[in-house]
Amino acid sequence: MDEMDKALEALKFHIKKEIVDNYFADRVYLEEDLELLREETATYRQGVELVSTRFLAFYQALGPEPALDAILDLLGMKEPPFYQQFQELGAAVRRDLLRPYRRRGWTAARCYRYLVYDVYEQLQAETAKLREEYEKLNTHLRLLNEDIDKFNLSYDFGLIAAQMEALEGRQEVLSGGLMSGEREELSTRMRFKRQKLTLEDLPPLPVLPRLKEIRSKLEPVLARYCQL
Numbered sequence: 001m002d003e004m005d006k007a008l009e010a011l012k013f014h015i016k017k018e019i020v021d022n023y024f025a026d027r028v029y030l031e032e033d034l035e036l037l038r039e040e041t042a043t044y045r046q047g048v049e050l051v052s053t054r055f056l057a058f059y060q061a062l063g064p065e066p067a068l069d070a071i072l073d074l075l076g077m078k079e080p081p082f083y084q085q086f087q088e089l090g091a092a093v094r095r096d097l098l099r100p101y102r103r104r105g106w107t108a109a110r111c112y113r114y115l116v117y118d119v120y121e122q123l124q125a126e127t128a129k130l131r132e133e134y135e136k137l138n139t140h141l142r143l144l145n146e147d148i149d150k151f152n153l154s155y156d157f158g159l160i161a162a163q164m165e166a167l168e169g170r171q172e173v174l175s176g177g178l179m180s181g182e183r184e185e186l187s188t189r190m191r192f193k194r195q196k197l198t199l200e201d202l203p204p205l206p207v208l209p210r211l212k213e214i215r216s217k218l219e220p221v222l223a224r225y226c227q228l
Contacts (some may be wrong), residue, residue, distance in 0.1 A: 023155050030144070030151060030192050037140055041201055044137055047130045048203055052082040054123040057097040059086045061119045063112075067225035074217055077206055113222050117211060124208040131205055141197055148192045155191075 059080065062068050072080060080086075086094075104114040211218075 026151055026155070027192065030147060033144055033147070034195060037137070037144060037195065040133075040137055040140065041197060044130065044133050044202065047126075047133065048205065051123070051126045051130055051205065052085065053097070054119065054126055055080070055082045056086045056089065056094075057101075058116075058119045058123050059083065060094045060097045061101075061112075061115045062225070064225055067222070070221045070224070071218075074214065074221060075206075075208065081206060109223070112225075113219070116218075116222055117215075120208075121211050124210060127205050127208050131207065134202065134204060137197070137202060141195060145194045148194050152191045 059068060062071060068080060068083075072078070098115065098119075101115060101118050103111055104118070105111040
C-alpha cells in the first residue's frame, strides 16, 4: 500500500469515526434534554397537586353549591377543577382546608367575604404562575421535537450506510455485516422518537382574573350567600 492509499484509508476511517462520534454526542444531548423535560413536567405536576388543594379550599370557603355555580358563571368556567375530589372529602377534612387562613371581619358577612377573597387571591396567583410554567413546557416540548426532527434527518442510517459503501466501493457497510436490506430496520432503531405530553402529563389550568378585576362583580354575588 503506497502513501496515497494509506492517506485515503486514514481519511475514510476519520470520516466514519466523526459520523459515529457526532451521532452519539447529539443523541446524548437529546437524551439529556428529554430528561430535563421530564423533570420540569414532574415539577409542574407537583405544582398542580398543590394548587388543587387551593381549589378545594376555595370551594369550602364559598359554602353552598349555588354560590359556586354563581362564581363559575362569573368566571366563565363550565366545570370546577378538582370538584369531584372535593366532594369525596369528609366534613372535618373540608374544615381543615381553611385553617391556614386568618379570620378577618366582625360580622359573618364580612368574614365570609374576606375569607373568599383571601383564598381566591392565593389561588389566582399560584394558578397564574403554573400557567406560565405550562406555556414554557409546551415551548420546550416543541423545540425538543424540532431538534429530534433535525437529528433524524441528519442521521438517516440509510443515507449514512450508502455514503460509507461509496467510500468502501462495495455493497456492505462493514465486512461480513450490514447489507442494504438491513438498513431500514437499523435506521428505525437509531431514530429518536418525537415526544408528546398527554393531559395527564400536563394538565391545563383555567385562567383566573385578578381579584381587583372582578371584585366589584364578586361582592354582590357573595352577599347572597353570606349565611354560614
